Amino acid sequence: MWHFISDHVSQAKHREFICDSVKPLHQQHECASYQIRSGDQRYFAKIRTGTHQKSERDTAQLHAEADSLNALRCSDSFKVPEVICVGWCDEETVSYEYLILEFVGFKPPSNALWKHAGEALATLHKHPPKGTTDYGWPTDNWVGSTPQFNKTNAHWRDFYFNQRLKPLLDALHAQDKLRELSLEDAFELTHVLHSHQPTPCLLHGDLWRGNLGFTRSHVVVFDPAVYVGDREIDLAMARLFQGFASSFFEAYAATWPLNEGVERRLPLYQLYPMLNHLLLFGDTYRAQVLALLEECRAH
Template identity: 40%
Template sequence: MPPPDTLTPWLAERLGVELVDCWPVCGGCIHRAWRLDLADGRRLFAKTNTTSCLPLLAAEAEGLQALAAAAGDEGPQVPVPLAHGISGRSAVLVLSWLDLERGQSAAKMLHWFRLGAALAQLHRRSLLHACVPSDSPRRVYGWPMDNFIGSGPQPNGWQEHWGRFFVERRLAPQLERLGRCGNPLERTERLLAWAGQRLGEHRPDPCLVHGDLWSGNVAVTCDGRGTIFDPAVYRGDREVDLAMARLFGGFPRAFFDGYSEEWPLPADHRRRLNLYNLYHLLNHANLFGGAYLNQCQASIDGLLALPG
């Protein structure tokens, strides 16, 4: 999809900026990504898609705003959402431009260490930036509205019990979606019961989590600061972010060392790691099918074979 012809007047109306050039850049697998060159020499970043995808871009903007508020000066750098809406026949999200580091360097491990520490600071500070209904208990999990994990739906709402939230709003909808699409997995009812028991006594702090923290959604800027983007935010167990950071290739060890130095995880956090990552495997099975279906079944079988 090319940039919409109406993008120049749309930017002028929404942001008061003059667009002089627009270049495609590498982005994700969902939207088209663009570098916007402005008349005053600045750059912006934009994503475009069909108008039906506006809810995805609006949810992304909301998530970035929440992360930025919790990050403060010490947390990871977060792109600033500047505008989103419909321009001609396209949905558009405009963000601040970040110069990302390319390639490897000896200093990069230090940058990853600092990013881990910065994420821990964001998680901790988010406890002071609660986004919960005024009539709800302080210790609740979820988000005010549904959003997206990749291009898949992510149900939210509020729940006082973390285990119930993770089973009912994360695992069960993914399993039901697979079944509706003709890809049912085996022993799913037993898995949901087991997951509820495994998380039954776990009472984590309801931190703001990125929610989709794999290596494609983080980077290091040219000035050495870590940045996170493309979130699927909600309030939950901070361990979900650290678990996914080990999935799909994983982050360098320096990242986990930096996080641990700032805010160590509970000693038993590995008991929940594969359970938390099952959510992302199920989502990939729903989005892409193929080998992910077998990987999900193997994960379920492995979890049910665990002692205790």
């Protein structure tokens, strides 16, 4: 596998790369990440292992991640790791999907960088892809190992229910993990979006603290699941798992003030990632999901 990846990196960078060092960094779901080196060159490698052969591939999770990263790079807001190459490698009955990125070393953030992060997010949201009028994305992608569906829709409430809440509830109901929320009840929860048609914004899509990093002078985002939607989605995610400095939110609001009713929509927007966590990790997140449902019903 590493020989195949070395050849692809060499072609992409027009410079010989022979992987002579592989340092494991992180393992999550079916993906593992590494720092790979060749002399003075080093890159970040993300590897997804499957058992399907080329003719049977039905997912391209890391290809979708590369697409998301390139979309964010075009926004010229955050620093986004450069996509070096993305591809497949087959070895007998095992297939590897790989994504090779520019390697970025992180440092603890200063308060000034936290403010810059808030400003950068507002800048990202202010500059969606040209010609964008509907919500969604040309292709589907993934949040963790969960498919995220992005069929475009001109109506935000319809998009959020049909492309976000319904697929997760269908999966949870199939596994008997959430009897407390029917599809009909979930649609009723979206009444707070009835007359809410937000400005279509390019979203990171999975903006928790683990997907944000800092160098000495830059704010870096990675692991996105981009689509065009309500900018409050990214802010709700940032607030859900905490870890973001208050100056981040203050700088965002100073750059682009939030719309009236944001607090009423907050629990509904946080419900989507929490349902995903319940699907992926089970009852550990059950109490938090039920608490969010109560908040949604209160609005």
